[in-house]
Amino acid sequence: MAQLQVNIGNLQLQNPVMTASGTFGYGFEFADLVDLDRLGGIIVKGTTLNPREGNDYPRMAETAQGMLNCVGLQNKGVDYFCTYIYNAVKNLKTNVLVNVSGSSPEDYAECAARIAELDNIPGIELNISCPNVKDGGMSFGTSCTAAASVVKAVRQRYPKTLIVKLSPNVTDITEIARAVEAEGADSVSLINTLMGMSIDIERRCSRLSIGTGGLSGPCIKPVALRMVWQVAKAVKIPVIGLGGISNATDALEFLMAGATAIQIGTANFLDPAVTMKVIDGINTWLDAHGVKDIHDIIGTI
Amino acid sequence: MKHLKDLQVRAVELLRPGYAVLRLTDEEVFPEMQPGQFVEIRVDGSPETFLRRPISINFVDRDTNELWLLVHAVGKGTEILTKMRAGDKLNCLYPLGQGFSMPSEPNQRLLLIGGGVGTAPLLYFGKLLRDAGHEPVFLLGGKTEGDILQRELFEKYGRLCCTTEDGSLDTKGFVTNHSILEEDFHAIYTCGPKPMMKAVAAFAKKHKIYCEASLENMMACGLGVCLCCVEKTVQGNRCVCMEGPVFDVNDLDW
Numbered sequence: 001m002a003q004l005q006v007n008i009g010n011l012q013l014q015n016p017v018m019t020a021s022g023t024f025g026y027g028f029e030f031a032d033l034v035d036l037d038r039l040g041g042i043i044v045k046g047t048t049l050n051p052r053e054g055n056d057y058p059r060m061a062e063t064a065q066g067m068l069n070c071v072g073l074q075n076k077g078v079d080y081f082c083t084y085i086y087n088a089v090k091n092l093k094t095n096v097l098v099n100v101s102g103s104s105p106e107d108y109a110e111c112a113a114r115i116a117e118l119d120n121i122p123g124i125e126l127n128i129s130c131p132n133v134k135d136g137g138m139s140f141g142t143s144c145t146a147a148a149s150v151v152k153a154v155r156q157r158y159p160k161t162l163i164v165k166l167s168p169n170v171t172d173i174t175e176i177a178r179a180v181e182a183e184g185a186d187s188v189s190l191i192n193t194l195m196g197m198s199i200d201i202e203r204r205c206s207r208l209s210i211g212t213g214g215l216s217g218p219c220i221k222p223v224a225l226r227m228v229w230q231v232a233k234a235v236k237i238p239v240i241g242l243g244g245i246s247n248a249t250d251a252l253e254f255l256m257a258g259a260t261a262i263q264i265g266t267a268n269f270l271d272p273a274v275t276m277k278v279i280d281g282i283n284t285w286l287d288a289h290g291v292k293d294i295h296d297i298i299g300t301i
Numbered sequence: 302m303k304h305l306k307d308l309q310v311r312a313v314e315l316l317r318p319g320y321a322v323l324r325l326t327d328e329e330v331f332p333e334m335q336p337g338q339f340v341e342i343r344v345d346g347s348p349e350t351f352l353r354r355p356i357s358i359n360f361v362d363r364d365t366n367e368l369w370l371l372v373h374a375v376g377k378g379t380e381i382l383t384k385m386r387a388g389d390k391l392n393c394l395y396p397l398g399q400g401f402s403m404p405s406e407p408n409q410r411l412l413l414i415g416g417g418v419g420t421a422p423l424l425y426f427g428k429l430l431r432d433a434g435h436e437p438v439f440l441l442g443g444k445t446e447g448d449i450l451q452r453e454l455f456e457k458y459g460r461l462c463c464t465t466e467d468g469s470l471d472t473k474g475f476v477t478n479h480s481i482l483e484e485d486f487h488a489i490y491t492c493g494p495k496p497m498m499k500a501v502a503a504f505a506k507k508h509k510i511y512c513e514a515s516l517e518n519m520m521a522c523g524l525g526v527c528l529c530c531v532e533k534t535v536q537g538n539r540c541v542c543m544e545g546p547v548f549d550v551n552d553l554d555w
Contacts (some may be wrong), residue, residue, distance in 0.1 A: 022526070022527065022528075023522070023527065024526055025524065025525060025526035029524045029525055029526050030524065030526075032302050032303040032304075033303060033305050033394075045528075053537050053538055054487050054528065054531070054538055057518060057529070057530075057532065057533075057538075058518075058519060058529075059517055059529045060520075060521050060529035060530075061532065062351050063351070064349065065348070065350060065351060066351060067351060067352060067521060069521070069527065069529055071527070071528045071529060072504060074528050074531070074538055088505075116307070124451070138382070159517070217351060218510075247435075259536055268522070269352060269353070269500075269521045269522040270343065270352065270353065270393075271305075271343075271526060272305055272394060272524065273305055
């Protein structure tokens with residue numbers, strides 16, 4: 001049994017396997033199928049200051065080895081989370097982090113400040129990379145100035161671990177990573193979905209209600225892996241890698257590319273118990289290769 | 302309690318080209334399952350099939366410990382499912398969603414309206430209603446006689462009425478054209494194409510009859526976390542996979 005513990009800022013993870021926002025609900029939806037306490041962390045669904053209805057149906061299209069979605073940050077708002085959801089997740093023995101989104105730096109900061117008051121939420125993941133909303137979302141993640149402005153506003157009001165989730169829909173992701181690092185982010189997670197499209201040729205229209213959506217799943221893994229590798233070399237803060245990770249081999253690739261932790265997203269839909277298999281698989285591989293501490297493989301490429 | 306298991310295919314019954322009943326079994330006794338709940342099946346062997354396929358529960362045979370799924374081959378994933386063979390394994394996540402609600406009053410006369418492959422969950426529901434002492438009446442619609450599947454099974458549990466668009470069986474036209482609708486029912490339950498369910502819901506609302514409809518929006522997770530399968534309701538967008546697939550039609554924004 002190798003040493004699997006890693007740190008993200010002040011946050012200790014018992015192993016590097018987390019669940020990606022929007023693919024694992026609040027965790028309890030998977031309680032029958034997964035031992036939630038074994039996870040390195042759970043990043044709950046994107047939360048905004050005010051409730052959002054999201055986009056119209058259809059919001060999803062299956063693609064080759066992946067899927068597109070344009071959910072559009074449907075959620076009941078931060079107050080609903082604090083009043084109702086928090087009680088259901090606060091006693092889990094894993095780290096429960098909240099993914100925070102907004103349409104202005106002030107929105108992000110206010111939402112973060114309310115979550116800061118919850119004792120058992122040790123960190124947030126700032127979503128400046130949602131491709132499916134008109135106001136805010138990805139527009140903050142595609143320029144260094146905008147990204148910096150959001151992180152600056154949140155950092156002033158949020159003292160705990162601050163992770164910033166980056167968009168791959170940019171020319172140079174390392175510039176954005178450096179900009180948010182300079183404003184005090186404790187970590188960056190990447191990648192969010194890649195903007196894509198799918199057309200139904202019989203009906204002659206897009207398969208998604210807003211025309212475009214975010215692509216996820218194994219088809220985006222090589223792109224995500226390359227970006228994690230680039231960013232890990234560009235910043236000093238820990239990088240959390242995600243994008244198409246479906247098994248322990250994928251996870252190990254991201255760790256070697258420089259990720260200190262990883263998130264599993266779309267793969268939870270295919271195999272709701274995949275997280276447990278990835279934790280076990282990483283451990284088995286490390287043992288089989290005589291690696292005593294997971295840090296001995298992180299960033300070795 | 303949700304289960305994630307490899308279930309064994311005991312038999313595949315081809316009802317007509319493109320339509321098959323998969324009879325699945327397991328070493329353990331199947332858990333309690335509500336009629337209207339569904340199973341998310343992993344489909345291997347097709348690069349075009351990425352996500353699980355949601356298939357409603359057609360029947361649960363407690364004597365033989367069989368779970369029946371009626372599959373219509375509409376795409377690659379469902380096509381592979383209809384071509385499964387006895388002895389094959391299928392990775393299944395079940396039972397999911399909220400099914401039809403059993404009437405709280407005894408001795409109710411109930412109309413179960415299905416269209417196309419949407420008739421599937423009504424068979425098991427009809428059996429449970431009959432076992433509980435109610436009187437289910439089935440009204441099934443299709444384009445032609447061959448579209449009305451499992452007729453001899455439905456007849457075991459209640460009176461069967463049919464409509465066909467070409468008039469090849471029973472009343473010609475749509476389900477809403479059948480004279481059975483002139484009779485009195487305590488509640489109506491429906492599953493099938495959305496235009497049909499909307500017409501049934503409108504009829505039920507007009508006559509102030511309680512009505513539930515089972516939706517089949519496209520899904521990814523089946524667990525209420527991806528929020529892809531939403532339907533507009535009076536309380537905003539709600540997940541069909543977790544809060545449905547069965548809804549009281551008065552809650553839907555139809």
